[in-house]
Amino acid sequence: MAEASRVTLKDIAQRLGLSTATVSRSLSDTGEHRDQTVRLVKETAKEMGYIRNTAAADLVQGKSHALAVILSNTKTNFDSSIIEGIEQSAAERNLDVLILHAGNADLQAQRRAITTAVERAVRGIILVSLELQESLIATIEQVGMDCISLSSFVGGGRLPCITSDDYQMGYEATQFLIDQGHRRIGLAGIPKHGSITLRISGYRQCLEDNSIPYRESLVFRGGCLYQDGIAAMKRCLKTKEQITALIGASDLVAMGAINQARDQGLDVPGDVSVMSFDGTDIVEMVRPTITSVTQAFYRMGVEGVKALLSGDKPGSRFLPFRIISRQSTGPGPCLHGDHK
Amino acid sequence: MAEASRVTLKDIAQRLGLSTATVSRSLSDTGEHRDQTVRLVKETAKEMGYIRNTAAADLVQGKSHALAVILSNTKTNFDSSIIEGIEQSAAERNLDVLILHAGNADLQAQRRAITTAVERAVRGIILVSLELQESLIATIEQVGMDCISLSSFVGGGRLPCITSDDYQMGYEATQFLIDQGHRRIGLAGIPKHGSITLRISGYRQCLEDNSIPYRESLVFRGGCLYQDGIAAMKRCLKTKEQITALIGASDLVAMGAINQARDQGLDVPGDVSVMSFDGTDIVEMVRPTITSVTQAFYRMGVEGVKALLSGDKPGSRFLPFRIISRQSTGPGPCLHGDHK
DNA sequence: GTGAAAGCGCTAACAT
DNA sequence: ATGTTAGCGCTTTCAC
Numbered sequence: 001m002a003e004a005s006r007v008t009l010k011d012i013a014q015r016l017g018l019s020t021a022t023v024s025r026s027l028s029d030t031g032e033h034r035d036q037t038v039r040l041v042k043e044t045a046k047e048m049g050y051i052r053n054t055a056a057a058d059l060v061q062g063k064s065h066a067l068a069v070i071l072s073n074t075k076t077n078f079d080s081s082i083i084e085g086i087e088q089s090a091a092e093r094n095l096d097v098l099i100l101h102a103g104n105a106d107l108q109a110q111r112r113a114i115t116t117a118v119e120r121a122v123r124g125i126i127l128v129s130l131e132l133q134e135s136l137i138a139t140i141e142q143v144g145m146d147c148i149s150l151s152s153f154v155g156g157g158r159l160p161c162i163t164s165d166d167y168q169m170g171y172e173a174t175q176f177l178i179d180q181g182h183r184r185i186g187l188a189g190i191p192k193h194g195s196i197t198l199r200i201s202g203y204r205q206c207l208e209d210n211s212i213p214y215r216e217s218l219v220f221r222g223g224c225l226y227q228d229g230i231a232a233m234k235r236c237l238k239t240k241e242q243i244t245a246l247i248g249a250s251d252l253v254a255m256g257a258i259n260q261a262r263d264q265g266l267d268v269p270g271d272v273s274v275m276s277f278d279g280t281d282i283v284e285m286v287r288p289t290i291t292s293v294t295q296a297f298y299r300m301g302v303e304g305v306k307a308l309l310s311g312d313k314p315g316s317r318f319l320p321f322r323i324i325s326r327q328s329t330g331p332g333p334c335l336h337g338d339h340k
Numbered sequence: 341m342a343e344a345s346r347v348t349l350k351d352i353a354q355r356l357g358l359s360t361a362t363v364s365r366s367l368s369d370t371g372e373h374r375d376q377t378v379r380l381v382k383e384t385a386k387e388m389g390y391i392r393n394t395a396a397a398d399l400v401q402g403k404s405h406a407l408a409v410i411l412s413n414t415k416t417n418f419d420s421s422i423i424e425g426i427e428q429s430a431a432e433r434n435l436d437v438l439i440l441h442a443g444n445a446d447l448q449a450q451r452r453a454i455t456t457a458v459e460r461a462v463r464g465i466i467l468v469s470l471e472l473q474e475s476l477i478a479t480i481e482q483v484g485m486d487c488i489s490l491s492s493f494v495g496g497g498r499l500p501c502i503t504s505d506d507y508q509m510g511y512e513a514t515q516f517l518i519d520q521g522h523r524r525i526g527l528a529g530i531p532k533h534g535s536i537t538l539r540i541s542g543y544r545q546c547l548e549d550n551s552i553p554y555r556e557s558l559v560f561r562g563g564c565l566y567q568d569g570i571a572a573m574k575r576c577l578k579t580k581e582q583i584t585a586l587i588g589a590s591d592l593v594a595m596g597a598i599n600q601a602r603d604q605g606l607d608v609p610g611d612v613s614v615m616s617f618d619g620t621d622i623v624e625m626v627r628p629t630i631t632s633v634t635q636a637f638y639r640m641g642v643e644g645v646k647a648l649l650s651g652d653k654p655g656s657r658f659l660p661f662r663i664i665s666r667q668s669t670g671p672g673p674c675l676h677g678d679h680k
Numbered sequence: 681g682t683g684a685a686a687g688c689g690c691t692a693a694c695a696t
Numbered sequence: 697a698t699g700t701t702a703g704c705g706c707t708t709t710c711a712c
Contacts, residue, residue, distance in 0.1 A: 009705065018682080025682090028707085051455065051459055052706080055705080056706040058706090059395040059705085099439035100439070285599070348690085359699045361691075361701095368691090396704090399705065400692080685710090691702105693701090
């Protein structure tokens with residue numbers, strides 16, 4: 001009740017007739033004290049309600065025992081598994097996880113998040129699906145802070161990245177649909193910048209390898225949100241482009257596309273097949289369930305922490321993905337009747 | 341490149357031939373220095389790549405300029421608007437927001453999160469939909485830290501709470517369905533503990549007020565996740581209970597219930613109406629769109645920060661909600677044909 | 681195995 | 697308007 005100022009090491013030391021040094025060492029298990037002393041100190045600390053002052057500890061040690069995770073707060077949902085992985089992995093190492101939000105394109109918000117992390121001398125920064133501005137990468141390098149990017153290849157090699165192979169995912173998603181007989185395949189929700197655009201290259205190469213002409217008009221650029229899926233399908237159906245399948249850049253894009261198609265009276269997958277990238281929980285929660293290029297998000301989080309703390313500068317690498325077929329895709333029209 | 345140890349106030353002071361005090365005051369705009377000095381200091385700081393050491397500042401001031409937001413990391417999605425509100429509100433006050441995850445029932449994880457926050461001497465703790473264990477509330481009180489709970493009434497008055505009136509929401513949701521002609525109304529996904537259980541009381545009272553018998557068997561307890569919605573509808577359809585409407589405790593519960601009903605060949609809302617609590621973005625993203633008791637989450641975040649920082653211990657209060665009708669509800673069967 | 685003492689980088693009296 | 701000084705609570709040499 002007494003709004004008592006907090007218990008400090010000194011309080012414990014006095015009560016026990018020990019020095020603060022002994023108390024400090026006992027509490028952090030340095031192993032250089034008698035079991036009896038350690039036990040006594042720990043019990044007393046707990047009894048007195050001692051909570052260590054991180055600021056003091058961080059200050060003297062020059063670093064904290066926390067990790068910062070910076071998320072792009074676009075309303076896409078794919079990151080919850082990544083975070084789970086990070087937290088699991090961090091907990092094993094007894095590190096706190098501080099989650100910060102930063103807009104994706106918003107330099108202001110990005111700067112704020114990075115500053116918050118750097119000011120606190122965190123052990124490392126994990127960027128999740130963030131296109132970090134050049135100037136901020138420079139800041140991070142300058143202060144020599146460890147940093148890794150997950151789910152986005154960023155920084156042109158200056159930052160280690162763990163992600164899925166966007167090119168390959170684009171290629172295989174396209175091949176998956178071609179194998180089902182589709183030849184007019186759209187791609188929706190790919191933003192202007194970032195490694196995610198490589199999905200277009202993979203898509204394009206796959207079409208070529210299958211002797212299908214690439215058409216600019218079937219690629220719908222945009223964000224990867226629900227609304228972008230809506231917009232893409234709208235434009236798609238307004239033009240004369242008779243696509244029989246659409247690949248959404250995220251689960252939400254696919255959801256938007258599917259809803260728009262159905263709202264306009266089309267059947268999915270009867271009239272048009274839709275598949276998505278990510279494969280978060282939601283693809284199983286909607287009807288039709290959505291065929292997806294499922295990424296190893298949880299593992300990305302786990303490996304991210306491991307790589308970040310490994311000491312030696314880790315290289316970038318890809319994690320495997322796999323395509324899971326669900327209700328939203330089916331044989332293309334040419335398999336129903338005449339084969340071309 | 342040189343992994344240079346970080347620039348400190350002292351470095352700036354030396355370079356400029358000023359004292360650290362002047363530099364410190366200039367940087368924090370105390371207004372007691374010549375514009376010229378302030379400008380010079382700020383420019384030099386930026387040029388030298390100065391980043392303040394939060395640990396040092398926090399230590400000497402005895403508190404940080406950050407807020408901790410503790411989320412129950414159950415995979416429900418309703419909290420993103422709350423967080424947005426919090427961040428908006430915090431940014432206006434120049435406070436950093438540190439987001440922490442804690443399991444809902446997991447004492448271990450809760451303790452870890454609270455400790456992380458308290459150790460860092462944050463300005464205040466915002467609990468989001470968390471049933472905080474008694475012992476941890478005691479900890480918070482003991483150290484005299486400000487704390488507020490959003491979207492959950494917790495602590496039996498020891499903690500100020502800003503939430504929606506669960507009783508009233510339960511009542512009005514039920515009345516909404518009754519007004520549509522339903523008389524056999526189920527309630528799904530209400531956990532064992534917490535203020536959320538008051539929804540049952542409201543539901544029950546409403547039934548009574550409408551002379552409809554309350555049946556234990558129509559209330560399906562459980563978590564508020566998608567799977568719980570599935571399970572509830574399954575049990576619902578397996579028994580002889582001919583419900584014509586179901587209220588899900590969250591949007592995800594409703595989604596699960598709807599999918600299960602349809603997977604078993606029922607039409608929504610033709611055969612069974614479904615509505616939900618929360619009203620997050622997702623209710624507009626699924627088909628049928630879901631009628632919901634929509635809560636003022638964003639505002640909850642904004643007001644939460646305001647109340648937390650107000651100084652005087654704020655009381656608990658409710659924010660208004662409203663019911664938004666969408667596709668998942670329709671007239672009950674008795675309105676189709678014979679009226680009772 | 682334990683204590684004394686220094687000092688991390690900063691802010692806040694207090695002095696000038 | 698600016699400088700001096702003390703010290704926040706902790707960890708870590710370095711003695712003993």
